[in-house]
Amino acid sequence: xxxxxxxxxxxxxxxxxxxxxYLQCGKDRAYTLVKSKSFPSMQLGSRWYVIKDDLPxxxxxxxxKMTYAK
Numbered sequence: 001x002x003x004x005x006x007x008x009x010x011x012x013x014x015x016x017x018x019x020x021x022y023l024q025c026g027k028d029r030a031y032t033l034v035k036s037k038s039f040p041s042m043q044l045g046s047r048w049y050v051i052k053d054d055l056p057x058x059x060x061x062x063x064x065k066m067t068y069a070k
Contacts, residue, residue, distance in 0.1 A: 013042075013049040 014022070020030045031048070034041035038061075040054030 011054070012052040014052045014055070016048055016050075019050050 016027075016030055016034070019034070020027060023030065023033075025033075033039045034043075034048040034050065038058070040051040040058050042049055042051065
């Protein structure tokens with residue numbers, strides 16, 4: 001994981017490779033997620049990164065959607 005070594009208050013970022021490993025999903029699914037407006041990601045040049053601090057909130061929102069869908 002990309003670490004914030006200078007403690008400047010900037011969020012820690014997760015690479016696409018780390019996201020794929022974390023979510024145990026395929027590359028196509030990971031890119032679909034990061035390109036969606038509700039997913040906590042950002043693009044720097046041609047690379048995508050996930051804002052690690054915001055990922056747990058996104059996951060919780062997905063869990064709630066699944067609970068209501070049942």
